[in-house]
Amino acid sequence: MKKVPTIDEIVAIAKRRGFVYPNSEIYGGFVGLYDYGPYGAELAKNIRSAWWRSMVQLEDNIVGLDSSIFTRPEVWVASGHVGGFSDPVVECRECNTRSRADHLIDEASKQILVTLLKTGVKSLCTYEVRHVREYISTLRMYSTRPE
Numbered sequence: 001m002k003k004v005p006t007i008d009e010i011v012a013i014a015k016r017r018g019f020v021y022p023n024s025e026i027y028g029g030f031v032g033l034y035d036y037g038p039y040g041a042e043l044a045k046n047i048r049s050a051w052w053r054s055m056v057q058l059e060d061n062i063v064g065l066d067s068s069i070f071t072r073p074e075v076w077v078a079s080g081h082v083g084g085f086s087d088p089v090v091e092c093r094e095c096n097t098r099s100r101a102d103h104l105i106d107e108a109s110k111q112i113l114v115t116l117l118k119t120g121v122k123s124l125c126t127y128e129v130r131h132v133r134e135y136i137s138t139l140r141m142y143s144t145r146p147e
């Protein structure tokens with residue numbers, strides 16, 4: 001049976017072959033941040049190009065936009081990102097686990113479908129819900145400019 005390489009082994013071979021280097025490595029670096037070497041830069045460019053072609057150029061109703069994600073807080077409010085996006089979170093009474101409601105519904109739907117296909121019995125998955133809360137998944141933006 002083939003051994004599955006660890007992330008450290010993958011990073012080591014990628015560094016040796018010029019794909020990536022840990023960011024600011026000689027100064028202690030940042031965990032999870034990498035700079036692309038010559039091969040890594042080419043690979044990243046090819047992946048971006050393939051994604052852009054399949055998601056933008058081959059679609060009739062999509063147009064491309066390349067802009068900064070760092071912007072004034074008023075832009076996030078005006079675009080609806082602050083007030084319009086939320087993810088309801090539910091908590092189980094029995095095991096105290098928390099799940100996004102949409103993920104829970106997707107999983108329950110899959111389980112129901114599998115049960116129906118295997119047994120033909122129409123049964124619903126029970127999930128004892130304690131709380132349903134709104135979880136805002138967008139970044140909290142704070143402006144530091146003087147008023």
